[in-house]
Amino acid sequence: MFKYQGAVPIVSRPQVLVAEDDRVVSLLIARSLEGVGADTTTVYDGIEAFEVGLTNDFNLVLLDQVMPGLLGVEVLQRWIDDGKDMPVIMVSALTAEEDIVRCLELGAVDFIRKPFSVRELLARVRVHLRAQGFDPDI
Amino acid sequence: MSFIELFNYGILIYFVVMELQLLLIASVSFFALRRDQFTSMHGRLHDMLTSDTTPPVSIIIPAYNESAGITESVRSMAMLKYTSKEIIVVNDGSSDETVKRMIDEFRMEPIDVPFRPSLQTQVIHRVYKSRLPLPIVLVDKDNGGKGDAINAGINIARYPYVMATDADMVLDDECLLRAVRHFVEDRSRTIAVGGNVRPLNGCEVRRGRVTNVSLPRRPVELAQVVEYIRSFLSGRPGWSALGSLLIISGAFGIFQKRALIEVGGFRHGHLGEDMELTMRLHRHYSKKRIPYRIVYAPDAVAWTEVPLSRRVLRRQRMRWHRGLMQVIWQYKGMLGNPRYGMVGLLGWPSFVAFEFVAPILEFVGWFVVPASLVLGFLNWEIALPLFLISLVLGAANSLIGLFLDERFGYYNAPGDAAKLLVYSVGEQLGMRQRTVWWRVRAMFWNPRRKAWGDMQRAGVGNLASEKISA
Numbered sequence: 001m002f003k004y005q006g007a008v009p010i011v012s013r014p015q016v017l018v019a020e021d022d023r024v025v026s027l028l029i030a031r032s033l034e035g036v037g038a039d040t041t042t043v044y045d046g047i048e049a050f051e052v053g054l055t056n057d058f059n060l061v062l063l064d065q066v067m068p069g070l071l072g073v074e075v076l077q078r079w080i081d082d083g084k085d086m087p088v089i090m091v092s093a094l095t096a097e098e099d100i101v102r103c104l105e106l107g108a109v110d111f112i113r114k115p116f117s118v119r120e121l122l123a124r125v126r127v128h129l130r131a132q133g134f135d136p137d138i
Numbered sequence: 139m140s141f142i143e144l145f146n147y148g149i150l151i152y153f154v155v156m157e158l159q160l161l162l163i164a165s166v167s168f169f170a171l172r173r174d175q176f177t178s179m180h181g182r183l184h185d186m187l188t189s190d191t192t193p194p195v196s197i198i199i200p201a202y203n204e205s206a207g208i209t210e211s212v213r214s215m216a217m218l219k220y221t222s223k224e225i226i227v228v229n230d231g232s233s234d235e236t237v238k239r240m241i242d243e244f245r246m247e248p249i250d251v252p253f254r255p256s257l258q259t260q261v262i263h264r265v266y267k268s269r270l271p272l273p274i275v276l277v278d279k280d281n282g283g284k285g286d287a288i289n290a291g292i293n294i295a296r297y298p299y300v301m302a303t304d305a306d307m308v309l310d311d312e313c314l315l316r317a318v319r320h321f322v323e324d325r326s327r328t329i330a331v332g333g334n335v336r337p338l339n340g341c342e343v344r345r346g347r348v349t350n351v352s353l354p355r356r357p358v359e360l361a362q363v364v365e366y367i368r369s370f371l372s373g374r375p376g377w378s379a380l381g382s383l384l385i386i387s388g389a390f391g392i393f394q395k396r397a398l399i400e401v402g403g404f405r406h407g408h409l410g411e412d413m414e415l416t417m418r419l420h421r422h423y424s425k426k427r428i429p430y431r432i433v434y435a436p437d438a439v440a441w442t443e444v445p446l447s448r449r450v451l452r453r454q455r456m457r458w459h460r461g462l463m464q465v466i467w468q469y470k471g472m473l474g475n476p477r478y479g480m481v482g483l484l485g486w487p488s489f490v491a492f493e494f495v496a497p498i499l500e501f502v503g504w505f506v507v508p509a510s511l512v513l514g515f516l517n518w519e520i521a522l523p524l525f526l527i528s529l530v531l532g533a534a535n536s537l538i539g540l541f542l543d544e545r546f547g548y549y550n551a552p553g554d555a556a557k558l559l560v561y562s563v564g565e566q567l568g569m570r571q572r573t574v575w576w577r578v579r580a581m582f583w584n585p586r587r588k589a590w591g592d593m594q595r596a597g598v599g600n601l602a603s604e605k606i607s608a
Contacts, residue, residue: 045345066217068345073270077245093187096222102271115188 014129015057018042019049019075020064020091029062032118033125037135046070050078058086060128062121063108065092073103080107087128091116142506142515149503150524156492157531164538166376171436171542174375177323178437183315186322187221193321194222195299195314195392198291200284201227204305205234209243211305212274214346220314224273226291231260231281240276245269257289257403265294284388285404285411292398301392302404308338308348308441309390317392317438320431328431329397329419332386333438334370336548337363341441348441351548353557358451361569362444364561368539371436375542378434382485384420386432388412390440397423397430410461417469417486424478437546452576459497459580466490497577504571529566536562 016038020026023044030040041056043049046069053061053075065072076088090103093114100111110124186192197215201208208227215225229236240246246266253265260282268274279290288302299321301314317331339362340354354360377383386393388404388411401415401422408414416432423430445451473490475482507525510516540558549555 066219068213068217068347071213071216071272073272074244077270093219093221096273099271099273106271 012135014038014059014132014134016040016125017049017053017056017058017061017063019044019046019053019061019067019072021045021067022064025064028118029121032122036122036126038125038129046072046075050075053079053086054082054084059132059134060125061086061088062112062125063088063090065090065103073106076103076106076108087132089124089128140515142510143517146507146510146516146521147524149499149507150521150528152496152499153503153528154524154531156496157528157535159488159492160372160535161531161538163376163380164372164535164542166379167372167374167542168538170375170379171371171545173379174436175545178316178319183312183319186315186319187219189221191322192221193299193318193325194224194297195220195301195318196291196295196297196395197223197225197301197303197314198288198295199225199227199303199305200230200287200291201232201236201305202230202281202284202287203232203234203236205232205236205239208236208305209239210346212240212244214309215303216272216274217311217346218309218314219311220318222297223314224275224296226275226277226294228277228279228287228291228294230284230287231279237276237278241266244272244274244276246274246276251294253293255293256399257293259286259290259293262290262293283406285406285408288388289403292395292403295395298395299392300395300398301390302388303440304389304442306443307389308341308343308346310439310441311347313390313438313440314392317435320433320435321392321394324431327429328433329394329423330386330416330432331392331438332374332383332432332434333390333392333440334374334434334436335366335387335390336370336439336441337366337444338441339363339444339446343441352551353549353554356446357561358448359444359446360557360561361565362451364536364539364558364565365569366444367543367558368536368562371542372535372539374434375436377485378432380480380484381431382420382481383432383434384416384481384485384489385413386416388415389442390438408461408464409457410465413461414465414468417465417472420478420481421469421472424481439546455573455576456580456583459577460583462493463581466494497574498581500574501578504574532566532570533563536565 016033018026018029018040020029021044026042026044030042033040041052043052046067049063049067050070063072063075072090072092079086087109089110089112090108091112091114103111109128112121112124199211199215212225212227227240246268248264249267251265260280262277262279264278266276275294277290277294292300313333317333320331321328337359339359340352341348342350353363374383391412397419401418404411405414419432445454472478472482472486474487507521511518511521540562549558
């Protein structure tokens, strides 16, 4: 009998974590991502984001800077401290250049300023997913 | 007409005049609030969020033994909706682990920053900056009291505007934005903006934000809610519109840094330091004949816990009154002085007359008037109506406060509205007399000069109540 020998199963749909405390914005991001074929998990505060991110593997994380419990960069820092390596896109209304540069240096792969356009957000998400070998058409 | 009669009628008429003055200010407040709501609607608050020209603000949090709540407090400040801000925690020589908590939580590391000691303060040992991309600064200095700590923060602050606040304030998301709007509207003249401080008691707080507003249960707290509403809604908007706002609350005030440095910052060890500072700003700018504005922002809301027990409330009020007396003595030269414009001619004299003199007269009145009535010196037909008028006007004044508060829509439950109504009227008999008694006592009371106060808190707004599981 043929038995599946346990090669790494290919997840065809990218898994994206959306950490954003504003429910409306969160819904907007999640729906847009689902529209292009990604699976999304949404969390609404920093502590939850940290825990969910620690115990699951995501292909991409959209991390809001301003969240109750833990701030976005704190979540990122704690993941790095715990050896969790995931591509994280910071989403923030913080527009000070210095903060953006330091976010990227801390380990974020990208930075999206709020208010953002959905098209731009999706385009950036695609860039990072393509880099991981996902279907460029998602 | 005998002297006693004259004296009695004098007191009664004084009451009526006082209440009428309050009513007058309340009606000015009505128009001021309406105008404010209109301009804020058209000021497009949210454009400020994305504009590069919105002025950056340094938030200064003086901290003395705040290790329990300081990190949550900093987080809640970091969450304020605002484009460009920095948060400066000034450790005022705490004996607990305030500094360690900050360093551990936000990965602070010592940096060498050159700063100009524009204001003289206690020795600053070290300045730390967060390694995370968060604009958080920690200043470690010797103990010198709250004013001294804020001054040290001003020295370190990078930005042209500073916000002075307390670690235990619970701020609304948009309060900073709403307050800074007034600076943006008139950048050259506005030097200080005060916010609307509301009692936190009874409200539900989650993760540093008020999530549900309701009334506290105890009568002491309820009476204070009515009092705060009256003062912050029927009083301050009017005075602000008349250009004589005399108090910017130290727990939530935003200042032009240059103005603060010019007048020498906060005074150390003053009991009424926020009022003293505001008066100093008024005096300085009027004297130099520089056009200026000190404004009240009713829609910028911050919440604070008010005393839960009568004993603590009494101590707070006596300390306030003591501070008020100090300020009055210091600035007596401004009384009725036309050089100081509206403040000298209207705001300050009426403040002194109705906040300082009134309690004395009222206190005397409560003894003399009944005694004279019993002894037959007074005519019931004149005394009683006057007395009732002053009570009715007083109650009307509180009711107007409630009415003005309606536009903010905080207390919506029918039970809450009813309670507020009952307390607004009931306050006239009880709370009012008690406050008078405390004020009179304060005149003969030597406060132990504790710069930080010793207010006991029940922890309604204890920001550290939620543990961080990481």
